[in-house]
Amino acid sequence: VPHNYPLDKLEPGLNENAFYDPTNFTYPSGAYLCEVEVDPDTGESHVVKFTAVDDFGNVINPMIVEGQVHGGIGQGLGQAMLEQCVYDPESGQLLTGSYMDYAMPRAGDLPDFTVETSAGTPCTHNPLGVKGCGEAGAIGSPPAFINAMVDALSPLGVHDLQMPATPHRVWQAIQSAQSGTA
Template identity: 80%
Template sequence: IRRRNFIRTFPYATPVGLTYDTGDYETTLNRALELADVKGFDARRQASEKNGKRLGLGYSCYIEACGLAPSNIAGALGARAGLFEVGQIRVHPTGSVTVFTGSHSHGQGHETTFAQVVADRLGIALESVEIVHGDTGRIPFGMGTYGSRSIAVGGSAIMKALDKIEAKAKKIAAHLLEAAAEDIEFKDGVFRVAGTDRTKAFADISLAAYVPHNYPLDVLEPGLEESAFYDPSNFTYPAGSYICEIEVDPETGVCRIQQFTAVDDFGNVINPMIVEGQVHGGLAQGIGQAMLERCVYDNESGQLLSGSYMDYAMPHASDLPNFTVETAKGTPCTHNPLGVKGCGEAGAIGSPPAVINAILDALAPLGVTDLQMPATPHRVWSAIHAAKQPH
């Protein structure tokens, strides 16, 4: 059923007005099936049944619209502000760079990822890039971080500012090398007159910008600092396939995840380790939602009764398995300069249905057809015993 409903032709205009630009859902599912060893599942199920347990397999294929913006769509939905982002690049005389971004980091690793983008583009050391965020006294503007928009929107604004830096730096290099600006090539931190061995390093250009003794003052201001705003023309559409294998004890209702496999398409990936960490965090959140977490209110007063971690079940390491996580080769986004798609919420989107589907698969022979989250031992046990009652 999933394969028959996969979209295979892109771009694809959805009935709700959004257009999926790229995707390859078949590849992520095939890889997830392989990593999860689905072919060996029947043997594992039989072994589980010999021990009095029930083993189930659950699938989830998701697609997400993230990288929040464009502003015109947000406005049509009632937003009172533009959802663009800003990036400001300040190149210092020494060749080091300070980046000011409105995308706020609270653990995602922007300080690394944004620095990688800048260092790679300018051909400088990662240690030479400083990322400034979250300081409203220093950044020109910012809409923050949400909806997996940081690299797709904030990173793209930085790239647009880098385009301006490179364009001005080429004009300075052309003056120093006595060539036309259109003949200047820039790669790996070196400005070169095309077809020659005449070059200038990035640090030479940054110094000349601030010590303009030999400088085209008639056409360029001194200094090397640029800003850019980026308002995307579309969302990004990450997608993935998740497979959960879970063992249920019918006597107690206790469920234990035996293995969890997640294969995602995030387009181009800048830092695989950071992306994997994002998925791990999302999986922990989604599995917690599926099996543990619930807000409880007093029926009469509406008072929240689970307002602290003394009463609210937050997942612990012992509640989670070792995850098998892989990022597919990916289908790059076609409308942002990095070709990236968001990854922050992926794990939390794909995991709850995979978990519940696995539990229902395990309990199907016992007559259980529905189970509301969270799948606590009491709820699972109750569902099993309710299915045994004559209707």
């Protein structure tokens, strides 16, 4: 500390505050493709291949962005395939309150994802040319999965499928479509 530094009035340190107010929002865009196999006898489904192509503008750290998309895809597929809160109809008690009871996909339940983010269009509303990537995988994967499921089941008469597409729900949709009650 310099000898003439007024310690009784100021603490040593460095502090800076700044705020950037962009002129507009920075929306990413993308396309998600899912290939599934469905066993019509059991309702079991399996994601065979999943591809995500996103425009995040200038990607500063590709490994972090790819990890963000991978995590979002896993979360979104879990939401579309398995995850649901189940309550006891009489007591209202949550029955899926622990990881023992709450169904989530594990790494072995999902394929390797193909993620492409390198051909981005720089955003013109911020100095870095970046766009948000935080929720893209979680937003794009549920509709990609459900659309793939409906496409696979449409020859059996299934044209709508509620989330989560559990094996029981898929089997029920097939049975309803084939009996004409769908």
